[in-house]
Structures are given as structure tokens and as C-alpha cells.
Amino acid sequence: MADHENAIYRTLLDGARAGRLTRREVLKRGLFFGLSTPAILNLLAACGGSDGGDQNAAPTSSSGGSDSTPSGGSGDSGGGRNESSNREFVFAVNGGVPDLDPQSAYDNVASSLFLATYEMLIRFKGESTFEFEPMLAKSWEHNDDYTEFTFEFDEGIKFHDGTTCDAEAVKASFTRFLLMGRGPVGVISRFIDDPERQMQVVNPTTLKFIMNKPEPLFLPAMASEYGPLVVSPAAMEEHKTDSDPFAHEWFSQNMVGTGPYKVTEASPQDRFVLDRFEDYHGTPPFFDRIIARVIPEDATRRQLLEAGEVHGTAILPPEDLDALKENPDIQVVEYESTQTNWVRMNYVTIPDPRARQGLAYAWPYNEVIEQVLRGYAKVQGPVADSVIGYDPSIPVYSTDLQKAKELLTAAGIEEGTTFTYMYATGDATSAAMAQLFQANLAEIGINLELMQVDRAAYLEMEYGDAPAEERPHFVANIWWPDYNDPWSQLYPNFHSDSIGSKGSNSSYYANKEVDALLDQMRDASTEDEIREATRKVLQIMMWDDPAAIFYAQIRKATVLRADIRGFIPNGIYINSYNFNNMWREAT
Template sequence: MMKVSRRTGLKLAASALGAAMVNASGIRFAYAESKDVLVIGLDMSDMNSFDPGHQFAYSSPIVMMGAYEPLVTMEPGDYETVRPSLAKSWERVDDGQAWQFNLREGIQFHTGNSLSAEDVKFTFDRLINLKDNPAELAGNIDRVDVIDPLTVKIVMKDKDQPLLNLLVGPTFVIADSKAIKEQGGTSTADADTTDQATSWLDSHSAGTGPYIIRQWERNSQVVLDRNDNYWRAPASFKRVVLKHIPESATQLLTLENTDIDAALNLTPPQLNDLEGNENYNLIKGTSLDYVYMTLTSSSELNKALANKKARQAIAAAINYDAMIDGLMAGYATRPPSFIPNGVGGATSELTNEIGYQYDPDKAKKLLAEAGMPDGFSFDLYYGDASVAGTTYSLIAQTVKSDLSKVGITANLRPVDQSTARDKYRAGELPSVLTFWNPDGPEPWTWASASVQRVSKRVRWDCPPEVTELVTKAGSAKTTEEANKWYRKYMEALVDNANYLILFQPIYRVATRTNIKGWRLTAAGWQVNLYDIQPSS
């Protein structure tokens, strides 16, 4: 009998799985052999919608920012300079109460309709009135006024709160009002119950971007075709295919077999094996994303976790550095709390100063102070999915092992990713492992979310004084002043121990050398598809 090595066996298993995925797909991986088609392998299990007013997942923005565009944007690596996109210029008006934008002339949507100020107003009104998760990011928009066909004014409720930086993200892309209305869409106050356009938007485009959405097969693939009338210049590829490949081993095999051009979810050991291989490029970049663990304040969901000292004990029992070394091969950092390193004054040095540190003796002491010297148990939920080059399952097992050493039992509860997301957002889980990617590179977005919508998910009745710290930071006139208030806010969150930030990845994406121009962005959508080109 022929002996098969473990490595060969894994490859054969992955090959069989990959073949099954190809055969079940309407578009074969063989597209990757064409210079006209870009094929990307990634885990898309969380992808929920391509409706700008409803999309609110990690993987969706790659598609959204290929098919749609915002008024303003930022270049990868520079998250302070706001640059033109659909708007060619802008200014503060009305004594600082509003932003006025001048739109580019001659831009057409995928339908052939021309971009106008009416589309901006419709898009933002619909976003607000759909009342879904993205609407919370528009909470400071009071109204949108059309000044003339190419001039639009966004009036703020509070002129001291940030807005401009938020507009760069996928939540604020501009959509074709005429096309959406034709599909039953509306921007009226009752849009949350009367709008009928989402199902159409999930498989069609109403944007101005370089690519047009042609097909979405959930948990299978997304197909984008080139917009030959794109206002800058047509993109390099005629078609982009995003393939749902949740297993990193299968992603690696299909990359090695030249069936895909880029793999987004390889593990650190797999990436290390590709380092120095002349057939691949490893694209690196520090993210503004992070993986975190929540702990409820609700005694209904878990009596022990309602005790702050019990939550603090969990925070002290996790060996964060060992997790980063073991699961991420050192390619990660860790912020003090809900604001990632790189914005809002958050740094690794500040984490060492005010953040959680691995201290099992302190954890045992806190358990005793909580009246639980023998520990306690709780249910830890997580999605059956890849995340940041590892899996939620491996993270959960690591947390469980660490906690067991101080007498705390984490009952692991794996569920499908959409269930984990929905139940978490509904505030139904005592603890969950999940992921945060930015809605825009503005620290206020993280801070405000943590004391508003996310605090509801962990059933934390945020004290007014903590909310006030976020307000003061958002209205600060200088970065230094803002960071002072953000530090006080982070100290408060660390003390309350509802959010444990486990790690902030340093991303590495493996691409074949047949493509170039892949630039990682931390602004909320990973990569600009328009930048990617064939190497020759």
C-alpha cells in the first residue's frame, strides 16, 4: 500500500473540496488563466447585502467600493488627508454647521443616468430612513439640501461632531436614485417598512464605480464586470470574480494551482511558507481592524458575568501575547480598548500602560473578590468562519484553555456566522468572539459605537459621564485635546471589561506575480479593485 504523507493527504483533501466547489459553481476557476479576469479567494460567509443602506459586514465592502464611490476618499496608508472622489471640492459653510460639496460634471451611473445632487440627497435620506445598522453612522446628519444640480449641502445636528472623515467609507457611497426608485426603493420616513429595492440591489449595480455587480450566489461567488464608461478610465480587468473559499488550505491549494490570483485568508504558517517564493507576492499592511471578545453585563444572560470583577478576571486570565505569537505568528498588535492602534492616541505603549495584561494571579484574586473563588462558567459563541488569518474556533480554544487555568469554564458554542452576527446584534449572547472593521478612519466612530449601539449588545447601561468623554473627544479642536479625552474614555472601558480586544492584525495577502497594484487599505474595505492590474 502506498503511504501518503500528512501534507500530501491534506492537499488531496483540499483538492477534492476545491473540485467540488468548482463543479458547483457557474463560473470556473479556469478564469484565472485569463489576463482579462481577476479571481480572488476569500471567506465571504458574513456577506449580507450589497444595498448601501443595509450592508454592514466585513467582506461586503470590497465589492461595494468596486461598484460604488463616495463623495470623498483617502489613499491607503494616509488616513488623515481627505481627497476628492465624486466631489471635486468641498467647504464648511453656515458658520461651520454644514459641509457643501461640488460634484464632478459628466459622471454617469451604471444605468447611464447622470450623477446629480438629487442622488446624494436621496442616498443619504434613504440611508437614514432605512433605520438599519449603517444609519447610526449618519446620526449627525440633520438634513441634506440640494443647492443646484451639482451642489449639495449636508447640514449637521452638532457642528462640533465629526462628519467629513466618515464620508469616505462604504456606508456613504452614492447610489442612482432613479434606478432604485424604479425597483421600489424610497427615501421617505417610512422606508424601513416600505422600501422594496434591496433584493434588486443585491445582484445589480446602482453605482458609478469601475465595476458593475452582475451576480451574487451566496456562499459561492460574486461576479463583477468592468464599467467601460467609468469616468476615470476603464479598469484593467474585464471581470472580477470573488470566490467563497472558507478553508485556508483550499485557498492555498487553489493559489498554488493558479486557479485564483489572490488569497485573503491564509494562516500565518501558510504565508510564512510562501515568503521568498518567486511565484508570489506577500502584501503587508497594518490594519485598523481587530478581533474582540464581548462579556455581557446582563444577569439574565449570565449571573456571574453581570459582576464586573468576574469580567475583569477573564480579562486578566487571557495570555494575549501568546495568542498573537501562536495564532498570528507575531503579525498583530493590541490596542488598549475599542479604538485601534493608529488613531485616537491608541498605541501598543498605551496598552502596556492602561490595557489588560496577562496575570493569572490577579484573575484568581478578582474571582475571590467577586465571591467566586472556585470560578464560574459561561457560554462563548463564535461563528464557524475564518478571521484575520486564523479561525474563530482556534481563538475560542485558546481562550478556553487560558481561562481553565484559573477555574473559569468557557462552554464553546460554535454557530454559523450569520447566526452569531444576528444574535450578537440583538443582545442575546452572554459572550461572543467577533470582528470590527472600520466604517471610516475616524476614532469617534469606534468610540461612539461602543457607548451606543454596541453597549446595547452587551447590555451595558453606559454612564452619561463616559458618553460625555466621547462627545468631548469628537468636538475637540486639536488632535492632542481629542486624544486626552479618548484616553479617559479607554480607561473607563478597560475598567468595565465588556470588550476585550484580543489582537489587531498586521495583514498579509498572498497574490500571484501575474498581478500588481494590490494596496491594502485600513479605511474599511481592504483593497481598491481598480488599482489591481495584470503584471504584463
């Protein structure tokens, strides 16, 4: 450790031991000062303890919101809790789920269901994006140079179809994930290119992963909610066809995992009913039934929440969040996220970088942050300031219509030109931003046609294979990394290998230098290499050859009824719920 890093490390450690800094403050300051991930992990381990929150707790007041581990409630899971007899939890999502295959879907609404029905081997612990806790695996270890990772499982784990989940089944599931090669496959294919050689079944309860080089980020990747979830190999074998050897079509409409809940009703555009899986291998959850209701309209989600017909939602406009903080029947749990928002620009139909620069200058940054997002955001590039690789030396854009007009003119974009902008129906926030952008462009003689489409059509445009020429010029988009790593934020969206259904590069962005740098980032063995490659990528994608209009890093909020306890937000598992720990207090 360098002298300056050692000094920072010692200062943070002393502050934590003296009680002046919480673990969260230690984490944030360590990230801010650029400590390496191993240093931060060692620091957190040396601090010991926690921030005083308990996993069975949730905020008891809605005033002002909260960004800490929820506190409150009564008693613990040992039987001293004042539990309600109402064991049904209903949460509202803003759109349907056309693809239920957890090794294909790269969609946040889908992942909120997957965390109830499927399991990763491990998951991030509480609010941490550096520490882990068991999920399907009961324990794990790695060698000193991070080239071998061994996971242990309990005996007798069952899938929802009654078949056994052992080390062979886990290997078969990961092999399917890697060979099928859909959506989030890059989460794991970055580390494993030969599943037969790199996954070894030691015995029925032990599986070893062997890396090709040191991989300090393998465990964070295995905790991602996108992709590394274990599906039933028996179900795949039963439902595969010659044209669909991985039974993707069947899994896209059915869920068979090992999670605490199994699907008993699935209406992709209406609701999903999840009932408690009686043979679940872990501690039985409090709620007997989870219902996810598809409610596209923001106003309706709020009305149902206030009426008590819905008990939670993770997506509401900022003005509703502010209003709901005054409602004693509601709790608003705020937390710092790794989510950054951008507007994709079609790389094929807007080929001149000067045009994309001009359009970026035309975006209404201050109005969006202050008026639309109500301060729940700050202007930011594609990598959040809490993610490895963030570089504050790279400037962000500000609105400059004169410069926008000059650049568009230089690129040959004439007055009267019409661009198209697509967003999902019911998304009032995106609609407001699009209208402000439309007004700015009108001031410099450019027309913007706004296109509202249902969520299914939006997702098909995001993850389907329609050619660039059939896509709109702009698509509203949000993203956060699959784990604390800039490659997992940038590769799915901006590498040319991720175009179409192979990822989420729906703008068809294809810059050879960016591709090469992302490949370097993927193959890096140290954080210094990752940081340097990220800095170069950000300079290109934001300024030299803009990939999108990057406008915000978001502070998130999940809204719950006041009697819900145990919810713990996580800056990686955004808009999701830790159903295993949640419960309802009797009132």
C-alpha cells in the same frame, strides 16, 4: 501651535525636505508625538511629493513582505505597461454576504464588494488616512471654519440602472441613509441631523453640506467605506413598500450604484460576479470581470491561491503568510493597520465588573501574540496607536491566573461554571485562540464551551436583535475605525444606542458614563477634547467596567499572485482592494 509642537513640526519638515524621512515616516512620527490633524495635513502638504511609489505598481517579490507603497511593474497606465490579456481577477473571501445594502451592512466582506460597485464622494488617497482623492465627486472645498463643504460632480454620471446621478440623486441617497438609520448611520449622523436643511442642491452638479458647528472630521467620514456610498434613488422608489419605505429588503439582495463594476451574478454563500460597467464615469479599470468566491476554510483559500485559481485574498492565518513568503509565485503585501481585536463579553449575563476583569486576566496574551498570530500583532486596547486618542499611559492586561481566580471568586463565579464562546466556522485563528483561553480557564476550574457557527449566523448574532440572554458569553470580534477617529471605533461597539441592529454592540454593553463621554467625543470641536474624552473612555472600558477582552493591534497582509500590479494597501480600507488601479502584468 504650541512651542513644543512647533519644534516637532519643524524637525519633521526639515527631515522630509532633506530626504531623511519619507511622507509615511513623517505621518507616523507626527501621530506618535501627538501633532493635531491640521498640523499633520499641513506638514504633508508642505513636504510635497510622495514616497516614490506609483499607483500602477505592485511588489515584484514576495520575500519578506512589504509595508510600503508597492513598487515595481513596468510602464504606466498611458499604454507603456506590459499588460496581460487575462482580464479576470478572482479573490477569495472567508464568508458570505447576507446584506448587500451598503447603507445597512457593517461588514468587511460586503465592503470589499461595495468598493467595486458603489462610490463614496471621496476616498482616502493611496496609503494615507489623512489625504483624499476623487471618487464620485470630481472636486470639493470647505470654508475656513469647516462648517460648509461643497462637492462638484461631472455631468452625465449614470447608475447601473441607467438613471442619472446628479446632486439631487446624491442628496436623496444620503437622505435615505440618514432616515433609514441602520448599521453604519453614525458615520454621517454625527454631523447631519436634518438632511433637508443641511444638504443643499446648488445646481445639478453641486451639492453643499452645512454643519451645525466646526467639523474638521467630516471629510474623513465621507471617505469611509461603511455607509456614505451612493445608491440609486430610482431603484428605491421602484422597490419600496409600505412596510419597507427605503427598499432595504430589495437592496439587501441587489446592488445599484455608480461604481466601475455592476453585479451580474449574486450567490451570497457562494460567489459574486462583477462585470465592468461600460457607462462608468471614470477611467475604465483594467479588469473586465471581478469574481469574489466565498471560501470559508483557510486551507482551501491558500490551496486555490497557490494553484492560481484565486488571484488574491486578504484573510489567511499568520503561519500561511510566513510560508507563502517563500513562494516565488506569490507576493505578500504587509501593512500597518488600525485594526484591533477583542473578545466581546456579554454585559447582561456577566454583570459583575470583577468577573469581567478576572476573565480578562485569564486570556493567554503572550501565547496568542507569539504562537497564534506569529508576531503579526502586539497587545493593545481598543484604539490603535496610529489613531487619534490613543493613550500609552493606560496599561494593558497580562495573563495572571491567580488574580483571575481571585476576582472570579469575589464575583461569585463558582468552580465548574460553564461559559460559551462563539466564533465563525473556518476561522482557524479564532479557534486556536479560543482553545488556549479554554485551557487557561480549565486551570482555575472554569469550563468554556466552544461554539462554531457559519458566517451568516455569526453576522446575525453580531448585528441582529436577539436579546442578550440568548447570546453567548464571549464572541470573537475585530474592528477598525471607519476613518481616523476613535469615536467611529468605539461608538458602534460600546454605546448603548448601538445595541442590536442599530450598530454593533452585540454584547449589550451599557455604561452611562461611557455613553456620555462618547457623546462628548462626537460633539467635540477640537482634537484636545476628543483625546481627553477618549482617555476616560479607555480607562472605564478596559479597567473600571470592562467591555471586552482587548488583546491585539494587527499588522495586516494581503496575498496576491505575483503578476498582479497596482494594489495599494490602506490602514482604513482593511481587507479591501483598489480595483480601479489594479492590473495584471504579462509573464
